[in-house]
Amino acid sequence: MSTAVQAAAAPVDERLLRTSPLRRVLGRPELGAVVGAVAVFVFFAFAADSFLRASSLSTVLYAASTIGIMAVPVALLMIGGEFDLSAGVLVTTSALVSSMFSYQMTANVWVGVGVSLLVTLAVGAFNGFMLTRTRLPSFIITLGTYLMLIGMNLGFTKLISDTVSTKTIADMEGFPEAKAVFASTLTVGGVNFKITILWWLLLIVVASWILLRTRVGNWIFAVGGNEAAARAVGVPVRATKIGLYMGVALAAWISGQHLLFSYDVVQSGEGVGNELIYIIAAVIGGCLITGGYGSAVGSAVGALIFGMTSKGIVFAEWEPDWFKFFLGAMLLLATLLNHWVRKRAEATK
Amino acid sequence: MTTATEPTAERTTGDAPLVELEQVSKYYGNVRALEGVSLQARAGEITCVLGDNGAGKSTLIKIISGLHGHDAGSFRIDGEETRLAGPRAALDRGIATVYQDLAVVPLMPVWRNFFLGSEPTKGRGPLRRMDVEFMRRTAHAELRRMGIDLRDVDQPIGTLSGGERQCVAIARAVYFGARVLVLDEPTAALGVKQSGVVLKYVAAARDAGLAVVFITHNPHHAYLVGDRFVLLKRGAMAGHHTRDGITLDELTRQMAGGDELDDLRHELERPEAAAPPVTADADEGRPRS
C-alpha cells in the first residue's frame, strides 16, 4: 500500500539503543504510588506491632478492595478525561434498589439484584449521555446526578420503608447464594479473606487488559489526551465516554450488592464523600487529573495505600481522626512525585 | 484495517475529480465563513488553498473532512453528490486529513498514535486485542521510510518535533490508503529545513497518485509543489489559477492582497525623519520599487 512513498534513502543509523530499564520504570504512571505504598507499609510495620499479622493484612486488603473496586473504573474514566462525582452515592442507590425491589415486588433477591444492575447501568448511561450531548463539564453533570441521587435515596427509602434504612431481606429466597457471591469470606491457609478482594483483582485484570491491549483502551487514552484529535481520526468519542460511565456504574453495582449482602439492610444516607476517595486513589495511583495518562494498577496501589493507612492507624491505636490528615498529605506527595517523575521521563527522552 | 480504499489512480485520472466543491457556502450562525467557493482535487495533483488568517481555509477543509456540513452549493466525491456524516465517513471514502493543531494525542506513544482509530486486531471474542507487535514494528518501519528514525516508538508523540509530528500524521494517512490527503498548514510552525522535509513528503504523496489539498498562507511553499491554486479572501474566492497561468511573484502579490500591499508599503515606509509627516508630499522623492 504505502510502498509508493519512499523517502529518499533515509540513512539507516542504528541508534536503537534499548532504553535503560531505569527510564522504563520512571516512565510508569504507578511509580509514585508504589514508592508511597512501600513507605506506608514500612512505616506501619514499625509503628504498629499487629500490622504484619496475616489477619491484619487481610483486614487491610478488605478495606483496600472496597475502595479499589470503584477506584479502577474511576481511574479509567479519569484517563478518559472525565470525573464522576455521583460514583459514591450510586453505590448506595444500587444497594437500595436491589433491596427494596426484592422486598416489595418478589420473594427472590436475585430479581432485585438484576433490576438493580439495569437501574445502575442506566444512571451511568445517563451521565455519559448528558455529558456527550450537552458538552458541559463532567463536574457539573455528575454533581447534578450526585445531588439527585442523594435526594432519591433518602426520599424513596422513607416513602417505601418509613425509615431511613431498608427492611431486612435476610430471610428471602436466594439470599445465601447472593451473599456467597457478593459478601462471603474465603479461608485460605487459615486466614480469612473477603470475596471483594477477588472482585477487585478481577476488575484490575480486566481493566488493564482493556486499557493496554484493546482498541477501546487506545480510544480511552485518546479521548482523554486530545478529544478533538481522537474525533478527527474516527474514534467513537461519545460511545467511549458513555461506556466509561457505564463501567463506573457496573462497579457501583458490585459494591452496592456487597454493601447490601454484608449487612442485609442498607442505610440510605451512605456513600456521600466516597466519590472523592475513589478519585484520590486514582490520582495517587498516577492518573493525570487532566486525562490521557494513568493506569488501573496504579489506582489499585492507591486503594492499597488507603487501606493500609486507614487500618494502620487503628492497629497503631492512634486517634482515627489523623487518617484524613495522612490521606491529604499522601495525595499531595504522590501528585508532586508523579509530576516530577513525568518531567524527568520526558526530559531524558 | 482498510479495505475499499486503496489508491486507485487509474480509475480516477479520468474526468471526475476525486473531490469537487462547487459554489460551497458555510455559515457559523451569522458569521459568513465561506461564500461560493469552488475547488477540485484530482489524483496525482496538488491543489493549494491560499489565504490570510481567517480567510476560511480551515473551514473549507473541515467540510471536505466531514467535520462540518456545508450550507449551500454542492460537494462531490468521485463525481457523486455527497454529505459526509462525520470524519469516519470521510476516512471511509479515502479522505484523510492532517490538522494544523489536532493531529495527534501528545501523551500517547507514537505507535498508538499512528494507528489511532484504525487499530489492527487479532484474536476473537473477549480475547480480541490490538496486534501490538505488528503496530510497533509497522509504525517504526513506516516512519523510517519517511526518514524519521525513532529511537523508541514508545516515546510520547509530544516529544517529537513539529515537523516530525506532521510527517507521522502524513505517513499514517498514506499508510491507511488515503486517496485524498488534506493538509492544514503543515508547514506553518516549521523552520526552513523541517518545512522542506514536509514538502518532500507532500510531493511524494502526489507521486504515489494521491490527490493532495494543501492549505497554507505561504505562497513560496505553495508554488514549490502546487498544480492549482485557489485563493480565498474573507470567505470568498479571490482567484483560481493553474501552475502555467501564474508566476510566483504574481501569486505572492495576489495572496498578500495585491494593491493593498502597495498601500501598506506606503504606510510603513515613513521617512527616517523624527516627526512623521502627515502631508501628502511625504511620498515624493523617495525611491519606489
Ligand SMILES: Nc1ncnc2c1ncn2[C@@H]1O[C@H](COP(=O)(O)OP(=O)(O)OP(=O)(O)O)[C@@H](O)[C@H]1O
Ligand atoms: N466555530 C466557529 N464559530 C464561529 N465562527 C467561526 C468558527 N470557526 C471559524 N469561524 C470564523 O470563520 C472565519 C474563517 O475561519 P477559518 O478558521 O476557516 O480561517 P483560516 O483561513 O483557517 O485562518 P488561519 O490562517 O488563521 O488558520 C473566521 O472569521 C473565524 O472567526
Ligand SMILES: [Mg+2]
Ligand atoms: Mg486555519
